[in-house]
Amino acid sequence: MKSKIDNFIKINKGKKVVVVQGLGFVGAVMSIVVANSDANEYAVIGVDLPNRKHVIEALNKGEFPIQSTDKKVYEYFKNARKHKTFYATSNNYAYAKADIVIVDINLDVVKEVGANKKLEGYSVNMDDFKVAMRTIACRCKEDVLILVETTVPPGTSQKIVKPIFEEEFEKRGLVPTFKIGHSYERVMPGPGYVDSIKNFYRVFSGINEESADEVEKFLHTIITTTEYPLTRLGNTNATEMSKVLENSFRAMNIAFMQEWTEFAENAGVNLYEVVNAIRMRPTHQNIMRPGLGVGGYCLTKDPLLASWASQELFGSVTLNQSEKAVSINDRMPLHTHKTITKHFGADLAGKKMLILGVSYLQNVGDTRYTPVELLYDKLVADDVEVVLHDPFVPYWPEKDMTIDGGDNAFDGTYNAVIMGTPHDVYVKEGKLDDFLSKSDNLVVFDSHGVIGDELRKKHTKHEFKIIGRGDV
Amino acid sequence: MKSKIDNFIKINKGKKVVVVQGLGFVGAVMSIVVANSDANEYAVIGVDLPNRKHVIEALNKGEFPIQSTDKKVYEYFKNARKHKTFYATSNNYAYAKADIVIVDINLDVVKEVGANKKLEGYSVNMDDFKVAMRTIACRCKEDVLILVETTVPPGTSQKIVKPIFEEEFEKRGLVPTFKIGHSYERVMPGPGYVDSIKNFYRVFSGINEESADEVEKFLHTIITTTEYPLTRLGNTNATEMSKVLENSFRAMNIAFMQEWTEFAENAGVNLYEVVNAIRMRPTHQNIMRPGLGVGGYCLTKDPLLASWASQELFGSVTLNQSEKAVSINDRMPLHTHKTITKHFGADLAGKKMLILGVSYLQNVGDTRYTPVELLYDKLVADDVEVVLHDPFVPYWPEKDMTIDGGDNAFDGTYNAVIMGTPHDVYVKEGKLDDFLSKSDNLVVFDSHGVIGDELRKKHTKHEFKIIGRGDV
Numbered sequence: 001m002k003s004k005i006d007n008f009i010k011i012n013k014g015k016k017v018v019v020v021q022g023l024g025f026v027g028a029v030m031s032i033v034v035a036n037s038d039a040n041e042y043a044v045i046g047v048d049l050p051n052r053k054h055v056i057e058a059l060n061k062g063e064f065p066i067q068s069t070d071k072k073v074y075e076y077f078k079n080a081r082k083h084k085t086f087y088a089t090s091n092n093y094a095y096a097k098a099d100i101v102i103v104d105i106n107l108d109v110v111k112e113v114g115a116n117k118k119l120e121g122y123s124v125n126m127d128d129f130k131v132a133m134r135t136i137a138c139r140c141k142e143d144v145l146i147l148v149e150t151t152v153p154p155g156t157s158q159k160i161v162k163p164i165f166e167e168e169f170e171k172r173g174l175v176p177t178f179k180i181g182h183s184y185e186r187v188m189p190g191p192g193y194v195d196s197i198k199n200f201y202r203v204f205s206g207i208n209e210e211s212a213d214e215v216e217k218f219l220h221t222i223i224t225t226t227e228y229p230l231t232r233l234g235n236t237n238a239t240e241m242s243k244v245l246e247n248s249f250r251a252m253n254i255a256f257m258q259e260w261t262e263f264a265e266n267a268g269v270n271l272y273e274v275v276n277a278i279r280m281r282p283t284h285q286n287i288m289r290p291g292l293g294v295g296g297y298c299l300t301k302d303p304l305l306a307s308w309a310s311q312e313l314f315g316s317v318t319l320n321q322s323e324k325a326v327s328i329n330d331r332m333p334l335h336t337h338k339t340i341t342k343h344f345g346a347d348l349a350g351k352k353m354l355i356l357g358v359s360y361l362q363n364v365g366d367t368r369y370t371p372v373e374l375l376y377d378k379l380v381a382d383d384v385e386v387v388l389h390d391p392f393v394p395y396w397p398e399k400d401m402t403i404d405g406g407d408n409a410f411d412g413t414y415n416a417v418i419m420g421t422p423h424d425v426y427v428k429e430g431k432l433d434d435f436l437s438k439s440d441n442l443v444v445f446d447s448h449g450v451i452g453d454e455l456r457k458k459h460t461k462h463e464f465k466i467i468g469r470g471d472v
Numbered sequence: 473m474k475s476k477i478d479n480f481i482k483i484n485k486g487k488k489v490v491v492v493q494g495l496g497f498v499g500a501v502m503s504i505v506v507a508n509s510d511a512n513e514y515a516v517i518g519v520d521l522p523n524r525k526h527v528i529e530a531l532n533k534g535e536f537p538i539q540s541t542d543k544k545v546y547e548y549f550k551n552a553r554k555h556k557t558f559y560a561t562s563n564n565y566a567y568a569k570a571d572i573v574i575v576d577i578n579l580d581v582v583k584e585v586g587a588n589k590k591l592e593g594y595s596v597n598m599d600d601f602k603v604a605m606r607t608i609a610c611r612c613k614e615d616v617l618i619l620v621e622t623t624v625p626p627g628t629s630q631k632i633v634k635p636i637f638e639e640e641f642e643k644r645g646l647v648p649t650f651k652i653g654h655s656y657e658r659v660m661p662g663p664g665y666v667d668s669i670k671n672f673y674r675v676f677s678g679i680n681e682e683s684a685d686e687v688e689k690f691l692h693t694i695i696t697t698t699e700y701p702l703t704r705l706g707n708t709n710a711t712e713m714s715k716v717l718e719n720s721f722r723a724m725n726i727a728f729m730q731e732w733t734e735f736a737e738n739a740g741v742n743l744y745e746v747v748n749a750i751r752m753r754p755t756h757q758n759i760m761r762p763g764l765g766v767g768g769y770c771l772t773k774d775p776l777l778a779s780w781a782s783q784e785l786f787g788s789v790t791l792n793q794s795e796k797a798v799s800i801n802d803r804m805p806l807h808t809h810k811t812i813t814k815h816f817g818a819d820l821a822g823k824k825m826l827i828l829g830v831s832y833l834q835n836v837g838d839t840r841y842t843p844v845e846l847l848y849d850k851l852v853a854d855d856v857e858v859v860l861h862d863p864f865v866p867y868w869p870e871k872d873m874t875i876d877g878g879d880n881a882f883d884g885t886y887n888a889v890i891m892g893t894p895h896d897v898y899v900k901e902g903k904l905d906d907f908l909s910k911s912d913n914l915v916v917f918d919s920h921g922v923i924g925d926e927l928r929k930k931h932t933k934h935e936f937k938i939i940g941r942g943d944v
Contacts, residue, residue, distance in 0.1 A: 154735075154739055154741070155739060186753070201749075201752040201753065203749045231748070231749040231752065233742075233745055233746065233749060234741070234742055234745060234942075235740065235741070237739045237740060237741050237942075238741045238742065238745065238746055239749075241732075241735070241736065241739065241741050241746055242746045242749050242750060245732055245746060245750065245759075246750050246753070246756060246759075248732075249728065249750070249756060249759050250755070250756070252724075252728055253725075255793070256721065256724055256793050256794075259782075259789050259790075259791045259792060259793060259794070260713075260717055260720075260791065262788055262789045263626075263713070263778075263782040263786065263788045263789060263791065264713065265788075266782070266786040266787065266788035266789075267626055267627060267709045267713060267781075267782075267785075267786050267788070268707065268709055269626075269706070269707070269709050269710040269713050270705075270706055270710065273705055273706060273710065274705065274710055274713055274714045274717060276703070277673075277675045277703040277705060277711075277714050278714055278717065278718050278721070280673040280703065281658075281673065281718070283722070283758050284718060284721060284722070284758070285757070285758070286755050286756070286757070286758060287717075287718075287721050306735075309739075310731075310735040310738070310739075313739075314735065314738040314739050315738065316734055316735050316737075316738035316739070317731050317734045317735060317738075318731075319731045319732065319735065320731065321727070321728050321731060321793075321796070322728075322731070324793070470706075470709075
């Protein structure tokens, strides 16, 4: 293995060696973006843990491990393979060869949840993250640049990463000339996956001026900074805070609409048309619409990371509103569930329902913390026979289930159909229309407001229940 | 008086009679905008209560009762006087002559506050509003159009206004052919006062199709709808909800930043640069900056109106987040106060401080619910000698105080200067710079982040404490 790394570096002689730590949703794509830099100046080694062997093997065999609708992902990957500028391994020896290490590992929040997913507490365990830092620090080059991209509790680079490097460098008898920077990604899996790295705004900082300068130089070689200028902040706490604030703001804006959704339903108001009217104001363009709930890796945990850091790393305030936002969003699917149970009443058990979409994100196959899960679990617990459909999710890892993405699901007879994820294929591209045409007496539950009046008028034999509309 | 109204209508023969009920910040300007309609088709009578005689007399003498930096206000007023298309009165006989009545009266929330302005409860009293509606209903024309512009609890037009008109029409033996519509204004006192009516988006509705049609027709004659198209919503609950949702959203977004402000200060982060970095994202452009607090007539009460309506008029949920936003915002000035007291410690009593700006709004003289009031009260209670300055507020009605708007205040010797309102005159136009140049050893407290690094570097003999910055 060691010789393979040496060999890879030899092939790429003259290039800087960039090691990407963590080959998940961010690291895998970051790797191939760096391996395709304009000046072709980097040899990229992706490192992941031995238990992620399947990912490493897939990458080295030429199979990109994440399904994506973004063609660029495959182009970039193919190109990196062709020019031999990317190699994946689980061998930590790679860190010894790195000029730059990009940290793209996960950092999880563990939630304590009660009945109906009520958030009763949470904890942040930094142990794995610390081990990962030590893994680099005990073998890296003396003047390595560490670029942390992981979403971390504000304070991490200064209070956790830096001391580990200082400690290990002292043990190794080295002068601490390492550089540590932080720059958060805004990666969105989906049709603009590569562009969400290459063509998007970046915020960065360093633990000192020299570190920040090095990060800046590196980012200029990766990102189209002429169109998307970089923003340098005063210290690493600031960039770390920026990321979790950004996501807390979003989470809170989504959560805010939940009570208004119920109010609108009770007042006979179509909240979608109200939101559209309010969005006419430039200052109010990002007011959110009702929805099934919130999923994904970021909005579901970042506000908690922030509040934890505020209290534990800085002895500052609890971020109550941010914590509350997560709690409200986690439970949001219960509102759609309540709407369904209210409709069927005592007759619910034994009903057969089709859920369209399992992914948490429109037109993307990503099931991480999808809100469909709570709805699914509740309906199954109600003895409802649930059939799932998602063209982007052939396999649902959290449930260890295979999922139909073709047309078989539409051959069944159902009592209800539920919009789980508003993939374009359902409404925009007509699949739901066809299905409604050939079905009888369905109740159609739409938590996303994607079913328009036209479709409703065409299918008067069905009943439509749209969350956030007064006629629900 | 009656004959004066008849005479005014006679002069304006052939024109429709529009009566504006309530001549406050909205009604006064709405009146002169209608009196200046493009087709010159309206004779406008402004009606207010007998205890507002000073306003009525001022208007009829040619003195506009609200100070404004918007020249158009005075142009429009002068023009309406010249063409005799506007007349003010307290005589309810005017309602009998109206083709259209525009309702622009206030509807207050009464807050129960504990120590340090803690919101402990609130109530909405609809009695005055109901009396006002009955005042119109018992004498109006059979086919009058009532356009409610007052910010009301959602449900008001349907559940309160309409029944009153039905009742009074039955008493009067009339066929209920009245029309009732709701369209909320987005009036901003300030340099764009007139334009905030004439050149801005409008949302409207009616209690039935005919009512909505009439409102639409009327609004087209007043507003530049070619550039700012109207939005028609399904029912009056929807437009009433839209207004309070809009303001609740804003209030909540401001409140959300308070905990983050404290976090940033404790983490040594400059929150202003973080916010600027986040605002690069089109979806995050309205994330708010730290501030002294929230004032004005709308954001301080509309979320409570909404939550009250949800519970009392529709038996729906408490809007907890919206209520909480008001509560946080009301207390926000305590953070600036804490920063000041922390700095001076036991030496606070007897210090002399200059507060720059009393108005709640930048470059506008409007003291309604200004957050400066709580800060002022706290400092006075601390035995601080406080001098106030505001070029837009010669008189502070809530405190019955005259305020210096000239340069006398700057001749004193102070221990601290506090940015109360970020009027341009202070930082942008150099008044603070001059003052700092001639003063010694001041502490400068800035809750708005308007003091930049340039000014700080120029005046190193002073100490700067900027809310939301790590160096506070």
